[in-house]
Amino acid sequence: MPDITMPKMGFDMQEGTIVRWLKKPGDIVRRGEPIAEIETDKVTIEIEAFESGVLTEIVVQEGQSAPVNAVIARLNGGNGSQAPAPVAAAPTVSTSAEASPLPASLPETPAPPADVGDIRASPLARRLAREYGIDLRQVRGSGPAGRIVKEDIEAYLSARGGAPASTPVSAPPPAPTPVSAPPPTSAAVSAPSPAPVAVSVPPPVPAPVGVAQPAASTVVPLSNMRKTISRRMIQSWQQFPHIFVSIEVDMGAALTLRAQANAGRPREDQISVNDMVVKACAIALLAFPNLNASYSDEGITLHPTVNIAIAVALESGLMAPVVVNCQDRSLGSIARETKRLVALAREGKITPDLLQGGTFTVSNLGMYGIPEFTSIITPPQAASLAVGAIRRTPAFKDDSDEVVAKHLMILTLSADHRVTDGAEVARFLNEVKRLLEQPLALLVG
Amino acid sequence: MPVITVREALRQALHDAMQDERVFIIGEDIGHYGSTYGVTAGFLEQYGPERVRDTPIAESGIVGIAIGAAMVGMRPIAEIMSVNFSLLAFDMLFNHAAKIYSMFGGQITVPMVLRTTNGWTQLSATHSQSFDVYFAHMPGLKVVAPATPYDMKGMLKAAIEDPDPVVFIEHTLMYTVKGEVPEESYTVPLGKARLAREGRDITVVTYSRMVHLSQQAADILARDGIEVEIVDLRTLRPLDMSVAIESFKKTNRAVVVTEDWQSFGTSAEIAARLYEYGFDYLDAPIARVNFREVPMPYSKNLELQTVVTVDRIVHAIRKTLS
Numbered sequence: 001m002p003d004i005t006m007p008k009m010g011f012d013m014q015e016g017t018i019v020r021w022l023k024k025p026g027d028i029v030r031r032g033e034p035i036a037e038i039e040t041d042k043v044t045i046e047i048e049a050f051e052s053g054v055l056t057e058i059v060v061q062e063g064q065s066a067p068v069n070a071v072i073a074r075l076n077g078g079n080g081s082q083a084p085a086p087v088a089a090a091p092t093v094s095t096s097a098e099a100s101p102l103p104a105s106l107p108e109t110p111a112p113p114a115d116v117g118d119i120r121a122s123p124l125a126r127r128l129a130r131e132y133g134i135d136l137r138q139v140r141g142s143g144p145a146g147r148i149v150k151e152d153i154e155a156y157l158s159a160r161g162g163a164p165a166s167t168p169v170s171a172p173p174p175a176p177t178p179v180s181a182p183p184p185t186s187a188a189v190s191a192p193s194p195a196p197v198a199v200s201v202p203p204p205v206p207a208p209v210g211v212a213q214p215a216a217s218t219v220v221p222l223s224n225m226r227k228t229i230s231r232r233m234i235q236s237w238q239q240f241p242h243i244f245v246s247i248e249v250d251m252g253a254a255l256t257l258r259a260q261a262n263a264g265r266p267r268e269d270q271i272s273v274n275d276m277v278v279k280a281c282a283i284a285l286l287a288f289p290n291l292n293a294s295y296s297d298e299g300i301t302l303h304p305t306v307n308i309a310i311a312v313a314l315e316s317g318l319m320a321p322v323v324v325n326c327q328d329r330s331l332g333s334i335a336r337e338t339k340r341l342v343a344l345a346r347e348g349k350i351t352p353d354l355l356q357g358g359t360f361t362v363s364n365l366g367m368y369g370i371p372e373f374t375s376i377i378t379p380p381q382a383a384s385l386a387v388g389a390i391r392r393t394p395a396f397k398d399d400s401d402e403v404v405a406k407h408l409m410i411l412t413l414s415a416d417h418r419v420t421d422g423a424e425v426a427r428f429l430n431e432v433k434r435l436l437e438q439p440l441a442l443l444v445g
Numbered sequence: 446m447p448v449i450t451v452r453e454a455l456r457q458a459l460h461d462a463m464q465d466e467r468v469f470i471i472g473e474d475i476g477h478y479g480s481t482y483g484v485t486a487g488f489l490e491q492y493g494p495e496r497v498r499d500t501p502i503a504e505s506g507i508v509g510i511a512i513g514a515a516m517v518g519m520r521p522i523a524e525i526m527s528v529n530f531s532l533l534a535f536d537m538l539f540n541h542a543a544k545i546y547s548m549f550g551g552q553i554t555v556p557m558v559l560r561t562t563n564g565w566t567q568l569s570a571t572h573s574q575s576f577d578v579y580f581a582h583m584p585g586l587k588v589v590a591p592a593t594p595y596d597m598k599g600m601l602k603a604a605i606e607d608p609d610p611v612v613f614i615e616h617t618l619m620y621t622v623k624g625e626v627p628e629e630s631y632t633v634p635l636g637k638a639r640l641a642r643e644g645r646d647i648t649v650v651t652y653s654r655m656v657h658l659s660q661q662a663a664d665i666l667a668r669d670g671i672e673v674e675i676v677d678l679r680t681l682r683p684l685d686m687s688v689a690i691e692s693f694k695k696t697n698r699a700v701v702v703t704e705d706w707q708s709f710g711t712s713a714e715i716a717a718r719l720y721e722y723g724f725d726y727l728d729a730p731i732a733r734v735n736f737r738e739v740p741m742p743y744s745k746n747l748e749l750q751t752v753v754t755v756d757r758i759v760h761a762i763r764k765t766l767s
Contacts, residue, residue, distance in 0.1 A: 124697050124728040143729065144767060150697055150728045 002051045004035070004073040006066045017065045018072065022046070023055045028146060029075060031118035032137045036072070051075055052118045121148035128153045135314075138348060160348065229318070236379050240295075241417040244374045247429040249436050251390050251407040257439045261331075268339065274310070274364050275335040277387055277411070279442045280435035282306045282326035282334070285360060288428040292359045294380040295418045309358030309378065310338055312345050320378065321345055322358040331442050362387060372410035383415040383425075385432075409436075446625040454594035454626050455484050455615070458601035461630045463488075465520060468605065469496040471507055472524030472560075481526045482562065482620050504530050508537035508559065512610075515557040516545065520605055525561040528614065529572050535579070542610040543585030554608040558601070563590075563653070563704065564617025565741055567748060573741035575705040577653075580612045581681035581714070587635055588681040590614040592656035594624035596679055599633030607635060616654045616704075636680045638688040644672030647762055648692040650715050651702040652678040655753060659702055662758035673762060681711060686718045693719055697728035700761045704753055707735040732761040 006016050019037040023029055034046040035055070053075035060072040119136045121129070125148045129136050132153070139156045141148035222230070254276055262270045285292040285306045294301040306327040309320035321341035323334055344350045360382075363375045366389040375386040388410040395406040411432065415425045435441045449457075462468045470485060470492075476499040479486035489497040500507050504525055511521035525531045531538070542555050565573035580588045587609050591600045597615075604611040641656055642663055649659045656677045663673035674696060676689040693699050699719055701712040712733040719731055737751045 122697075122728040123724050124726050127725045147729075 002053065002075045003071040004049065004075060005069050006038070006060075006072050007047055008068045015065050015067045018060050018062050020062055021058060021073075025055055025057060027055050029053055029055050030120070030137075030146065049075070052120075119148065120146055122150065124150050125153050132157060133348075135348060223317070226317075232379060233376055236376050240377050240379065242374075242377060242414050243417045243422055243425065244412055244414055245422060245425045245429060246372060246410055246412040247426075247433050249409045249411060249433045250395075251409045251436060254436050254439045255390070255407055257442075269332070269336065271331060271335045272338075273366070273390065273409075274362065274387065275331060275338060276436060276439065276442055277364075277385070277432075278308050278310070278323065278326065278334050278338070278362050279329075279331045280432045281308060281360060281362060281385060282329070283435055283441070284428055284431040286327055287431060288424065290420045290424060291383045291413075291415065291428055293382045293419055294359075295382065295416055296380070300382075300419055303359040305359070307357050307359045309355075309361040309381075310341065311361060311363040312342050314345060319345055319350065319355060320358065320361060321350055321354050322356065324357060361385070366390065366409070372412055374412050375414050377414050377416055381416075382419040383413055386412040386414065388412070446627055448623050449594055449626050450620060451594045451597050451615070451622045451624075452482065452484055452620040454598040454624075455601060457626070457628075458598045458605075459485065459488070459522070461602060462520070462522070462605045463492055463496065465605075467518065467520040468522060469498065469514070469519065470522045470524065471498045471500060471511060473500055473502055473507070473526050475499060475524050480524065482615075482617065484560075484620075485524070504533040505537050508534040508542065511557045511559070512537060512542050512545070512555055515555045515610070516553050521557045522605065523557060523559050525559060527572060527617075528561045528563055528576050529574050531559070531561055531576065538580075538586065538610070538612075539583050543583050546609065547585065555610045556605075556608045558604045558607075558611045558613050560601075560613045560615065562615045562617050565748065565752060566618065567743060567745055568741075569743040570740035573748075575736070577614060577681055577703070577705055578709065578711045578714075580614075581684070581711060583682075585610070586682060587611040588614065589635055589679065590653040590681060591633075591679050592619070592641070592653055592677050594622065594626045596633050596639075596677075598626055599631050600635060600679065602630065603632040603635050606632065611635070614653065619654050619657070622657060633679075636683040636685050638676055638678045638680070638685040640674070640688055640692065641677040642673065642675035644674035644696070646672045646696055646698070647674065647766055648689065648696045648699040649673055649675045649702055649758070649762070650678065650689045650692075650699055650719070651675065652681065653704065655702045655704055658753060658755050659758055661755045662762060665755070665759050666762060671762070671766065678715070684714070684718070686715070686722065689715070689719065690722050693723045694726045697726050698731075698765050699723075700732045700734060700758070700765055702734045702753060702758055702761075705736055706738050707733055708738060710735060729765050732765045734758050734761045 016038040019039045021036050023033075023035045029035055029049045029052060031050060031052045032048055034048050037046050039045075055073060056076045057074040058072075059074065060066045060070070066072055120141060120143070121136050121139075122143070125139075126136070128134070128150065129139070129148075134153060134156060136148060139148050139152050140146075142152050143149045251273070254273065258271055258273065258276065265271075289302045290300070292303050292306055294303070305325050307322050307324045308326050309322045311318065311320045321344070323329070323337045323341065326334060329337065341350070341354060344354065358378070358381060361375070361378050361384040363384065364387040365373055366387055369389045371391060372388040373386050375384045377384045390407045390409045392405050393408045394403050395408065396402065397404045411429060413425050413429055459470070463470075470488060472480075474481055475485045476489035476494065476497045478499075479489075485497065489499075500510075507523050507525065511523040514521045525534065538559070542557065545553055545555050563575045563577070577588065577590060580586055587604070587607060589600050589604055589611055590613075591597050601613060604613050642660060644663065649663070651659050656675065659673070659675050663675060666673055674692050676692055678684065678689070689699075699716075701715045701719075703710060703712040703715070705711055707713070712735055716731045716733060720727065734753050734757050736753065739751060741751055742748050
């Protein structure tokens with residue numbers, strides 16, 4: 001009988017509170033399905049089952065708290081597994097301080113395992129899902145005990161628009177448009193023309209879903225998405241001379257502001273730390289047009305709008321929907337648009353136009369407790385920001401010798417050295433740091 | 446085309462075969478008594494005791510004589526009245542008939558036919574069995590179990606002409622089944638399945654008497670708009686699964702109906718091949734309808750609870766489609 005335990009959702013999480021159970025005793029729980037909402041001191045987040053089975057007992061009731069790893073419910077192992085059933089952060093939640101956005105440009109991106117092995121689906125349904133690039137977790141099963149059968153796949157396909165969607169889309173060529181209005185001034189930046197940049201983001205192509213692997217080593221054929229990622233990352237890594245510059249940000253004030261801003265706000269309207277980082281970048285990029293640019297032999301294209309791609313890990317791979325016109329958006333607008341795009345991406349409803357036109361990328365591995373990392377620039381952009389976890393860290397208070405607890409976060413910018421230099425990147429990061437440490441600027445900027 | 450019974454179709458095939466001087470019939474009660482199920486009635490009078498030979502109750506001897514005669518060039522047709530008695534002849538069949546060709550380097554063939562019957566109807570545990578799987582398990586034998594009068598005639602003729610030992614399985618409850626049969630001589634090749642009914646929703650894979658019950662089940666389901674496709678395997682060894690697999694690729698669901706016990710039975714082999722060759726087309730677990738796993742009760746009520754019925758087939762199909 002696998003137990004469901006309170007997951008550790010953040011680096012410093014000690015306990016969590018059950019806000020709401022999404023399942024009741026007797027319900028069938030499928031692996032990957034959200035089963036409860038829990039609240040930590042930072043976030044409210046859905047947790048999902050790691051195992052399939054029947055929920056037999058709720059140990060921690062709604063409103064009650066439990067320490068990390070404490071048993072909160074019991075499953076009677078629908079798949080006969082004896083292993084304990086931990087829960088994972090449902091990657092669908094974007095209200096989390098650290099959740100959701102993931103690096104777009106790490107070739108070895110730790111996307112959630114595409115393992116749908118525990119989902120009840122017929123071999124035919126699995127094959128069709130593979131062929132059409134369908135995430136079986138998105139499909140409702142109508143067969144016995146919720147088994148997904150051919151009919152369900154067909155219904156899903158017709159609801160999605162009939163087409164055997166996600167046919168492999170070859171990545172658009174990196175065609176940075178030569179600057180037509182040459183002076184690299186702030187005037188050019190604010191020109192309200194549409195961004196003519198073709199940003200190649202891996203299209204939502206099918207990735208092979210988990211089939212049982214034999215013990216011997218096997219060669220998994222490359223999905224079109226992997227081929228695209230491979231090609232783009234090689235292009236970037238070989239042709240873009242990367243420089244990496246990190247900075248540490250005290251997020252204490254930002255967390256306080258976020259808590260105040262979110263108080264009383266509906267859950268779907270809450271602002272995440274990532275939203276604040278995106279907003280800070282949007283403001284800072286106006287002052288650093290070189291980092292909102294594209295290199296080509298003809299010259300450096302300065303993009304008139306700030307369109308920030310948010311890397312999102314998906315079952316089928318990775319995509320980076322673009323929040324356009326960040327320069328004109330409030331923090332709330334960025335938050336809402338990000339949530340909308342992430343939801344579309346997860347539902348497989350994202351359209352190619354929502355993946356194009358990015359001028360800068362934000363990746364976030366904070367949800368995994370990663371303190372810092374580097375990312376590879378997505379061509380033809382000039383920079384990519386890697387956001388680490390917020391860690392409660394002992395630090396000196398100002399210039400005194402007093403040690404206090406601070407919420408520190410490390411940002412690492414990967415920048416195209418053909419376009420910019422270390423000093424400029426450092427100044428840019430200091431501006432982002434300033435905005436996050438004096439976060440009222442995010443509200444007025 | 447004349448409509449005749451299975452019994453008459455078999456009689457026609459045997460008369461046709463008797464035109465060949467090498468052919469003779471041997472078994473219990475086949476001559477003077479006219480055979481238990483009336484298939485060879487009148488044959489003794491027509492062809493004489495040399496070619497229609499009554500024997501003692503000695504199944505091993507019947508099959509042994511047939512094997513020896515076949516080895517020296519005759520075309521014997523041995524009859525074991527009920528398949529239940531064939532147990533006494535298994536050593537002859539399995540260790541001799543099935544193996545002589547390969548153990549003698551292909552120099553000698555055993556072109557014999559063993560006609561026998563499955564069946565039940567308050568015959569109790571020792572006389573209501575089906576050993577299809579035993580025969581079909583044995584390399585070196587061919588095993589035929591047709592369902593229609595047309596196939597009975599054509600496949601018995603083909604079995605007699607075949608160079609290998611063929612077990613030809615009839616059914617006591619099928620001798621009065623009628624169907625169109627040409628008067629002239631013809632053969633239906635062994636080892637070829639046939640599509641018995643077309644449908645788009647589910648495939649029933651079956652053979653022998655269960656083809657007819659499956660047809661009745663399909664008629665009932667057709668009223669609800671469920672189209673059942675029925676594959677009649679006709680031959681168990683060599684087993685031709687091509688028709689069933691093609692059908693399964695279309696319907697993605699299958700029910701296997703056989704009149705024997707389920708565990709390790711013919712339906713297990715059929716289902717295994719569907720899984721093996723149709724895996725990527727499988728949309729639901731393959732269901733099986735078979736005898737309940739008990740020795741056949743004598744009591745009529747209990748017997749009807751044990752055998753395969755139209756209702757059970759209908760139920761299995763509905764469940765597989767749910």
